[in-house]
Amino acid sequence: MTQGDRVALDNCIKCSICVSHCPVARVTEKFAGPKQNGPDLERFRLEEPATVHPSIGYCSNCKTCDVVCPSGVNISVMNCKAKGEYVSLHQVPLRDKLLSRVELMGKMSRLSPSLVNFLGSIKFLRLLGEKVMGVSAEMTLPHFAQKTFLQLYKAKKLKNSKRKVLYYPGCYVNYNTPEVGLDLVKVLNHHNVEVLVDQFDCCGLPIIANGFLETAKGYAERNIEKLRKYAAEGYQIITTCPSCNLTLNREYQELFDLDTSKYCVLDAFEYLDQLIEQGEFKTNFKNMPLNLGYHQPCHLKAAGIGVPSQGILQLIPELKVTDLDAGCCGLSGSYGFKKEKYPISQEIGQNIIRAVEELAPEQTITECGMCQLQIDHLTKKAVLHPIQILAQAYGL
Ligand code: SF4
Ligand code: SF4
Incomplete structure (x- = not known):
C-alpha cells in the first residue's frame, strides 16, 4: 500500500x-x-x-x-x-475464469457465430450450464455478430483531413455490436476526421472485476505500450465504451501503479464536444421527432466527465432526451451472469423497469454495451448507443 x-x-x-x-x-x-x-x-x-x-x-x-x-x-x-x-x-470457480475472458469468448465465437447464438438459445443447454457451471440460465446472453467490427471497418482516406483519431472499440463493440463502431466512423468521417483502428487487447476490466489482477496487469502493460505509441504519433484516442475508458485512463494507474500519463482516452462524445468548441461540429441534422430515455452507466459517472452525449443529442431538432435517473442497471459485466448474483442484479435493475414504464420512451439509449444488454433483458426492448442516434440524425 x-x-x-x-x-x-x-x-x-x-x-x-x-x-x-x-x-x-x-x-x-x-x-x-x-x-x-x-x-x-x-x-x-x-x-x-x-x-x-x-x-x-x-x-x-x-x-x-x-x-x-x-x-x-x-x-x-x-x-x-x-x-x-x-x-x-482461494479456489475460484472455472466459470469466473471463463466469464472474465470476454475477448477469448469473442474469438471462439468466430468459428461460427450463428451456431454459438443458436446453442445459447437452447433452454436445456442453459439449464445444464447453470447446474454444471453456475452460469444463470435466465440472463440474456450477448448476441455475437456475424462479422467483427475489425472485419467490417474500412479505412477511408479523406481529402484535406487535418484530424486523425485512433478508435479503441473494446470487445463488446468488436464482437457483438459492430454497428456502433461503424456509426462512430461514419460520424467522424462526416466531420472530415480520419479514423484508424488497430488490434488491441481487451482492456481487462472483466478480469479485474473477477479478481485476476496479475493476468489483468499483463493486458494493461500491452495496451499502455500501444496507446503511448499512437499518442506520440499525434493520434487522439477515443472509445465508445465508458468501462474501457475508465480502465485505460485510470484503473491501470490506480490498481497497478503503471504510468498512463503519456496518453489520454476520450469518450467519443467528449471528442465531438471538442469539435463544437473549435467551431467544426456539423449541425446538418434531419428532424427527429422522438422521445429518448437515457441511462447513464455507472462507469461514465465514475469517469467524472459529465454526460457529453446528452448535450450533443439535444442539438438535434425535435429530439427529446430524458435521463431515466434510475441508478445502476445491476448487470456490472459478468456479475449478473453468475447464478448466485443474477437475482441481486435483477433486483437492482427494478428501478430501470419503473423508470422506463413511467417515462415510456420510444427508444432507450446508453453508452455501455453491458447496460444495453441488461436494459434489453429487463424491458424486452432493444437499446441503442447514443452514437447510433447521432448517425441517424445526420442521415448517414
Ligand atoms: S462514504 Fe463515508 S464511510 Fe464511506 S468511505 Fe467515504 S468517508 Fe468512509
Ligand atoms: S458501490 Fe458497492 S457494489 Fe459498487 S463498487 Fe462500491 S462496494 Fe462495490
Whole structure:
C-alpha cells in the first residue's frame, strides 16, 4: 500500500454515505457493504492480507461508492485489490475464469457465430450450464455478430483531413455490436476526421472485476505500450465504451501503479464536444421527432466527465432526451451472469423497469454495451448507443 492509499484510508469519516448508495448492499445482506469491505477491513488487511471477508465477491465494481464518498476514499480500488487477494488465496470457480475472458469468448465465437447464438438459445443447454457451471440460465446472453467490427471497418482516406483519431472499440463493440463502431466512423468521417483502428487487447476490466489482477496487469502493460505509441504519433484516442475508458485512463494507474500519463482516452462524445468548441461540429441534422430515455452507466459517472452525449443529442431538432435517473442497471459485466448474483442484479435493475414504464420512451439509449444488454433483458426492448442516434440524425 502506498502513502497515498494510506492517506485515502485515513480520510474515511465513517459517514456511511457509500453504504446507503451501494446498489448491492441496498438489495442483499450477503454483501457487508463498501465501508466494511473497504476502509474498515483494509486496516486489518494491512497487517494480515488473508483477512479478506468472503463477501467481497459480492462487490460488483460499479464504483458508485467512489463517486459519492465525500472524503475521496478510493473504495472500489481497495475492494478490487482485496478481491485479488481473496482469489489468489482461494479456489475460484472455472466459470469466473471463463466469464472474465470476454475477448477469448469473442474469438471462439468466430468459428461460427450463428451456431454459438443458436446453442445459447437452447433452454436445456442453459439449464445444464447453470447446474454444471453456475452460469444463470435466465440472463440474456450477448448476441455475437456475424462479422467483427475489425472485419467490417474500412479505412477511408479523406481529402484535406487535418484530424486523425485512433478508435479503441473494446470487445463488446468488436464482437457483438459492430454497428456502433461503424456509426462512430461514419460520424467522424462526416466531420472530415480520419479514423484508424488497430488490434488491441481487451482492456481487462472483466478480469479485474473477477479478481485476476496479475493476468489483468499483463493486458494493461500491452495496451499502455500501444496507446503511448499512437499518442506520440499525434493520434487522439477515443472509445465508445465508458468501462474501457475508465480502465485505460485510470484503473491501470490506480490498481497497478503503471504510468498512463503519456496518453489520454476520450469518450467519443467528449471528442465531438471538442469539435463544437473549435467551431467544426456539423449541425446538418434531419428532424427527429422522438422521445429518448437515457441511462447513464455507472462507469461514465465514475469517469467524472459529465454526460457529453446528452448535450450533443439535444442539438438535434425535435429530439427529446430524458435521463431515466434510475441508478445502476445491476448487470456490472459478468456479475449478473453468475447464478448466485443474477437475482441481486435483477433486483437492482427494478428501478430501470419503473423508470422506463413511467417515462415510456420510444427508444432507450446508453453508452455501455453491458447496460444495453441488461436494459434489453429487463424491458424486452432493444437499446441503442447514443452514437447510433447521432448517425441517424445526420442521415448517414
Ligand atoms: S462514504 Fe467515504 S468517508 Fe463515508 S464511510 Fe464511506 S468511505 Fe468512509
Ligand atoms: S463498487 Fe459498487 S457494489 Fe462495490 S462496494 Fe462500491 S458501490 Fe458497492
